[in-house]
Amino acid sequence: MGLDASRLIKAASGFPLPPGIHFSYGTAGFRADGSILDCVVFRAGIVAALRSLNTGSTIGLMITASHNPIQDNGVKIADPNGDMLSQEWEPFAESLANESNLENVVQVVEDFMQKNGVFKVSASSGKVLLARDTRPSGGRLLDAAKQGVEAIAGVSAEVIGVLTTPQLHWMVRATNRGVGASEHDYYSQISSGFKCIVDMIPMRKNLASPSELVIVDGANGVGAMKLSGLQAIIPNVQLNVRNCGSEGGILNELVGADYVQKERKFPQNFGHASDLTKMCASFDGDADRIVFFYSQKSEDAEGITLRLLDGDKILTLLAIFIQKHLQELRSEVHWLSSVNFGVVQTAYANGASTKFLKENLGVEVVLTPTGVKHLHHKAAQYDIGIYFEANGHGTVLFKEEFFAVLTKTAPSEFRTEAAYKAARLLLAISDVVNQAIGDAFSVLFLVESALQYMNWTIQDWDAIYKDLPSRQLKVKVQDRAVLRTTNSETKVTHPQGLQSAIDMEVAKVTCGRAFVRPSGTEDVVRVYAEAATQDEADCLARGVAIHVHNLAQGVGLPP
Ligand SMILES: CC(=O)N[C@H]1[C@@H](OP(=O)(O)O)O[C@H](CO)[C@@H](O)[C@@H]1O
Numbered sequence: 001m002g003l004d005a006s007r008l009i010k011a012a013s014g015f016p017l018p019p020g021i022h023f024s025y026g027t028a029g030f031r032a033d034g035s036i037l038d039c040v041v042f043r044a045g046i047v048a049a050l051r052s053l054n055t056g057s058t059i060g061l062m063i064t065a066s067h068n069p070i071q072d073n074g075v076k077i078a079d080p081n082g083d084m085l086s087q088e089w090e091p092f093a094e095s096l097a098n099e100s101n102l103e104n105v106v107q108v109v110e111d112f113m114q115k116n117g118v119f120k121v122s123a124s125s126g127k128v129l130l131a132r133d134t135r136p137s138g139g140r141l142l143d144a145a146k147q148g149v150e151a152i153a154g155v156s157a158e159v160i161g162v163l164t165t166p167q168l169h170w171m172v173r174a175t176n177r178g179v180g181a182s183e184h185d186y187y188s189q190i191s192s193g194f195k196c197i198v199d200m201i202p203m204r205k206n207l208a209s210p211s212e213l214v215i216v217d218g219a220n221g222v223g224a225m226k227l228s229g230l231q232a233i234i235p236n237v238q239l240n241v242r243n244c245g246s247e248g249g250i251l252n253e254l255v256g257a258d259y260v261q262k263e264r265k266f267p268q269n270f271g272h273a274s275d276l277t278k279m280c281a282s283f284d285g286d287a288d289r290i291v292f293f294y295s296q297k298s299e300d301a302e303g304i305t306l307r308l309l310d311g312d313k314i315l316t317l318l319a320i321f322i323q324k325h326l327q328e329l330r331s332e333v334h335w336l337s338s339v340n341f342g343v344v345q346t347a348y349a350n351g352a353s354t355k356f357l358k359e360n361l362g363v364e365v366v367l368t369p370t371g372v373k374h375l376h377h378k379a380a381q382y383d384i385g386i387y388f389e390a391n392g393h394g395t396v397l398f399k400e401e402f403f404a405v406l407t408k409t410a411p412s413e414f415r416t417e418a419a420y421k422a423a424r425l426l427l428a429i430s431d432v433v434n435q436a437i438g439d440a441f442s443v444l445f446l447v448e449s450a451l452q453y454m455n456w457t458i459q460d461w462d463a464i465y466k467d468l469p470s471r472q473l474k475v476k477v478q479d480r481a482v483l484r485t486t487n488s489e490t491k492v493t494h495p496q497g498l499q500s501a502i503d504m505e506v507a508k509v510t511c512g513r514a515f516v517r518p519s520g521t522e523d524v525v526r527v528y529a530e531a532a533t534q535d536e537a538d539c540l541a542r543g544v545a546i547h548v549h550n551l552a553q554g555v556g557l558p559p
């Protein structure tokens, strides 16, 4: 079976490439203003269809631009396990997205198919599940993607409609594992895992006490809309969801996880309320990340400060919770003594978190470049691996073999009640987490169950370690591709002289660390700096940003 070239050309002719724009497959797929993406999304549909034929599995395609402004949109592809499209396919996706000649589109596809034996695995049929978030351009782009999938003979497109990104990834994984893959199945799995953990809380006090209250910032996005599916069936947690997209709230504008984490400000509709000393959580626009926060009285004029618990704090809490149970198993069940456990971070992880994980918990910490696709693969190498980006994007992965051992071992084979309980707890955790990708819903309920289990408040959790003050800045340059980095983005190799200039700035402050990298989702260079005091971190970030501006052809006035 070969490619039906005339069918492809006919379909592709309806989606002309906008002239003069190069689309890059960035940190998480293609992103741009929603009005110019029809062609790119159509062609991403072709890629997803071919990937389905190549793997003989169901593939996912999600229309979203995550934390970006409402007018932006984008497309991500989910592989059979629910994780991101294999990086080996990214160059193909990018060259296909940028091919202006229709005849050449067919050629690019044919060449790739020949090289990869796309039709060797499955000559019969493929399937792509498609979904979108709540952006206004989503419906039109979803239709373009569907037409792209259907341009490849033998592949069907199933439009699911509006979902969070992690829900779609979860469904792809569940479909390929042959288990229930509906939205209802998704909610049931999280809620039964959560209930199981809460039921195992040792010497549970206050059983009759009112539910825990969590105040959620839904970023005016799909997360707020879908959370009600869980709210109805989760016991012992009372959710107060704000920024649901009604009452004129705009997606990601002054709300959402990215705003709270980067600006260190309360989202809209969270001002000056005394109940914010309780746990608050903020989702991003497609609900694949989450950060937590609460308010604390301060001495400054405003009287109230935001305490942020970011992805690093989430990772540390989960590492403590999981390690406790894993140790129980390792010491009591000899054939589990070699089970390995590791955590994965990026250079954006606060230095204090890495130090705590290594020195206080004795956990193996690995750094990867930014982007879930990098962290996920590293974490998957452990029997239990946790990964989180500082911005709140992450999850827990259980290796298949380890999971099977836990599931299959009979209660009598555990020497102690504690070891048996630890195994059940780990299995319950594996139900709450989304093993396909980071998921704001899963992490919200996993964190809540861990806190309830350990009888901690959000303040207890915050006190695990003290963040080093940090600052992030963005610098506009003529072409951000001139920046090249190495060592998991901690060092810059191009333009020449930039790294030594950064080293010089770092040496001026106490406990300083700084790095720069081109963003994969925005047209900017990102600068990160941390130091012993906020003033020093600010000063370091500014100093580094000025060097970037000077050495990488900054646009506009120096920062
Ligand atoms: C510093 C930062 O937060 N970077 C984010 C951002 O990527 P950039 O390549 O830095 O633009 O968006 C990615 C996708 O959502 C996310 O994975 C990543 O962590």
Ligand SMILES: [Mg+2]
Pocket (backbone or CB within 6 Å): 066, 067, 284, 285, 286, 287, 288, 289
């Ligand atoms: Mg997102």
